Amino acid sequence: MTDHNIDFSMVLASAVHDMKNSLGMLLNTVDELRAEHEQALAGSEKFNMLQYEAERMHNDLVQLLGIYRLGENNLSAHIDEHFVPDFLSDHMARHTPLLDGLGIDYVIEADDINGFFDEDLLTGVLNNTINNAIRYTKTRILLTAREEDGQLVIGVEDDGKGYPESMQHTGTLNFKSLDFNSGSTSLGLFFASSVAKLHSNGDKTGTIKLHNGGRFGGGVFEIWLP
Numbered sequence: 001m002t003d004h005n006i007d008f009s010m011v012l013a014s015a016v017h018d019m020k021n022s023l024g025m026l027l028n029t030v031d032e033l034r035a036e037h038e039q040a041l042a043g044s045e046k047f048n049m050l051q052y053e054a055e056r057m058h059n060d061l062v063q064l065l066g067i068y069r070l071g072e073n074n075l076s077a078h079i080d081e082h083f084v085p086d087f088l089s090d091h092m093a094r095h096t097p098l099l100d101g102l103g104i105d106y107v108i109e110a111d112d113i114n115g116f117f118d119e120d121l122l123t124g125v126l127n128n129t130i131n132n133a134i135r136y137t138k139t140r141i142l143l144t145a146r147e148e149d150g151q152l153v154i155g156v157e158d159d160g161k162g163y164p165e166s167m168q169h170t171g172t173l174n175f176k177s178l179d180f181n182s183g184s185t186s187l188g189l190f191f192a193s194s195v196a197k198l199h200s201n202g203d204k205t206g207t208i209k210l211h212n213g214g215r216f217g218g219g220v221f222e223i224w225l226p
Helices: 008-036 045-071 084-102 119-136 187-198
Strands: 080-083 105-110 114-117 140-148 151-158 169-171 207-213 218-225
Touching (some): 045 084, 045 187, 084 119, 084 151, 114 119, 114 218, 119 218
Antiparallel strands (some): 169 207
C-alpha cells in the first residue's frame, strides 16, 4: 500500500533549496553579462530591475530555508573570529555592480575591530538589509561597524524616508508578530532577529534595532552581537 504521509514542509524546503541555487547561478550570469557589456547595460533600468529582483528573491529563499531550519531546531551559529572591515568590504563587493548601475553612492565606515559571528548567517542578514536599502534609498548607503557596550554593532543606513513607526523596533521578534495581511510580513526582520538571537555571550544575547536618523536622516538598521 502506498504511503501518502508526505512531509510537505520537507518537500517545500527541498524545492526552495533548488530554487535558491538556481537563482544564485542566474545572479552570477547577470554579473558576468554586466561586466561583458558594461557600457551598454550601465544605465539600463530594465537590467538593473532584473538584477535587483533576482537578488531579492534569492535573499527571500535564503531566509525561508533558515526559518525552516529554525523551526526544525536545526539552525545554529558557527562562531568564528573575523576582521570586520575586511568582512564588510568583501560583502559590499557583491552589491557594487548593482549600486553602480543605479547610481547609488556607498561608503563603509568600520572601526579596525575583530568580531565573533557566523559569517554565513550574518551575510544572509546583510544581503537582505542592503537590498532593502537599495529599494528605499535616494542616493546613498552607509555600512558601519563599531564596538559599543562590549558588543559588535553593524549598521546599514540610507537617505530614504526611513522606517514607518510600526516597524521601528528594538529587541527580538517572534513569528506571531508577523502580519501576513499587510503585504509586508517583515520576514527578513524575523530572520535577522533570529540570527542575532543565535549569538550569545554569557547572559547577553544578540538583538536588532530599527530607527530613523543616522548620518543621512533615513532608515537605520543595526544588529548587535555580544
